[in-house]
Amino acid sequence: MNSSPINQQLSQQNKAIALRFAKAGWGTQANWQQVWDEMMAPDVVQHFNDFPDAVVGLDANKAFNQDLFTGFPQLKNTIENVVAEDDVVIYRSTLEGKQSGPFLGIPATNKTVKVNDFTMLKIKDGKINEWWYTTNLLSVMQQLGLAPDA
Numbered sequence: 001m002n003s004s005p006i007n008q009q010l011s012q013q014n015k016a017i018a019l020r021f022a023k024a025g026w027g028t029q030a031n032w033q034q035v036w037d038e039m040m041a042p043d044v045v046q047h048f049n050d051f052p053d054a055v056v057g058l059d060a061n062k063a064f065n066q067d068l069f070t071g072f073p074q075l076k077n078t079i080e081n082v083v084a085e086d087d088v089v090i091y092r093s094t095l096e097g098k099q100s101g102p103f104l105g106i107p108a109t110n111k112t113v114k115v116n117d118f119t120m121l122k123i124k125d126g127k128i129n130e131w132w133y134t135t136n137l138l139s140v141m142q143q144l145g146l147a148p149d150a
Contacts, residue, residue, distance in 0.1 A: 011084040014123045018089035019082065021121070021128060026077050027069030033062050041129040048133050071103025072113075080116075090120045095135070099144055106146060113143040 017039065025035040036058065046055040046064070055064045069075065075097035082091040096114040099106075117135035121128050141147035 007086055010086055011089075013126075014087060014089050014121075015082060015084035017123055017126065017128070018084070018091060018119075018121050019079070022077065022079055022091060022093070022119070027065050028073060028075055028077075033066075036062055039128055041124070041127040044128055045130045046133065047131070049135065049137060068103065070101045071099050071106070071108070072097040073101060074098065087123050088120060089123065090118065093117050093119070106144070109144045109146070111144050113140050115139050115143075 021039050025032050040058050042058050044058055044061055046061050055061050078094045080092045094116055098112045099109050101108050115135050120132040122130040142149055
């Protein structure tokens with residue numbers, strides 16, 4: 001399938017937006033919330049793992065993710081692969097860090113986890129307006145000693 005030069009240019013612009021979000025907007029960065037203000041649509045929708053309800057709106061997304069990063073304040077995010085086509089960008093990362101704060105209502109275990117994750121962003125007019133995030137929460141819970149190994 002051959003893309004037009006316009007579509008290729010859009011794909012590259014959206015890839016740059018996604019990578020800025022993945023790096024500068026990563027929740028362990030000091031100014032991540034300001035980056036989100038710049039990069040996300042006010043009514044952004046996040047589909048987190050297989051949770052039944054989406055997180056809707058910029059403020060709700062920032063609050064939800066603040067809770068996640070409180071548990072892993074030094075969580076390292078290593079981008080492994082990036083694919084961009086038109087208004088969609090997908091990237092795979094490896095996450096590694098110690099749970100030194102509360103995470104999803106679980107007190108700190110001070111154990112380290114390492115998992116892969118996938119993010120898919122839909123970008124319109126230079127803003128992220130919808131995203132899907134998935135990681136293996138069962139593996140996270142197993143590594144934290146909170147679920148039995150399979």
